[in-house]
Amino acid sequence: MAPPKRVEDTAPTPALKGGCSCWHTLRLAHHALHEVLPTVTAESCPDTLNLHLHTVYSDGRMQPEDTIRQAMAAKVKHIAITDHHSVAGYRLARRFLQGQGGGGLPTLWVG
Template identity: 40%
Template sequence: MLNPQPAHHPLRTVLQQLTPRCCPGRVNFHCHTTCSDGSLLPQELAEQAVALGLEHLAITDHHSISAYGPVLEHFEAASHSGQSVPRLWRGVEISCLLEGCLVHVLALGFGEHHSSLGPYLHGQSVVGPALQAEAVLEAGRQAGALLLLAHPARYRLPFQRLIAAAYRLGFDGAEAWYDYQMQPRWAPTPVVCEAIAADLQQRGLLMSCGTDTHGLALHGR
């Protein structure tokens, strides 16, 4: 197991307080813009985040953090005009191999100095040894990120096996609440999300949630 992220990471406290009802109205730790495969421009996503009254937001474009700067600028301008804005956390969705299965990892809350993640921020998946989950975890650790397995029930291997493997390696947690049914307005899928949350809780792992928005409405998929 890799060295765990320090217990005082500020995002850890936020994730420990999440419930299934926090998304999509209060928090969103998984969404996309035109900087990867989303439909919303960064500024459009930022406008919707403010309108929704989000408290915390992480944009997790695939292998890109290009949206972070424009969204931060929008939030700063909105705040100066008297609007309430979310706290913006750096985030990225990274492809890697876990148990020989191609999965997605959310790296969240990393710092301004994140050079170790550089190979994973060029807009496409890496190849070779850097594609292994261990390598992604190590790069994320060096950047100060929390590492969470995205949508554990969307892969060819059972989520129980993948969560167990992620736990052994030192992942911080996984996406507990996710809309696997892809409804017009986001809602966690019963039974499967409850089972994932119970598994994570038993292991003492963090739970996250997000809409995984690729369309034009931040409250849906």
């Protein structure tokens, strides 16, 4: 199985990295999450990493932009928008992140 395409392979942007939150099915040596997963501990979620977030485009209550703002305020490093049957929330979150400047932005993963 070939590794999945990363977001930067399909839509380059300095603010985003990409990958698949379904890491258990991947050959991690060829995947961007290979560097992240060894750092994950029981305390990582939700303060450093949250790979299961829903927005109003699924069964969540927050707009995608507000989800990103909240992650930025909490200094979360890795997030994934996992809305059911929709990529609209992910796209809006990605667009919002692309408009942000400076460092300290969370990595937005997609799978």
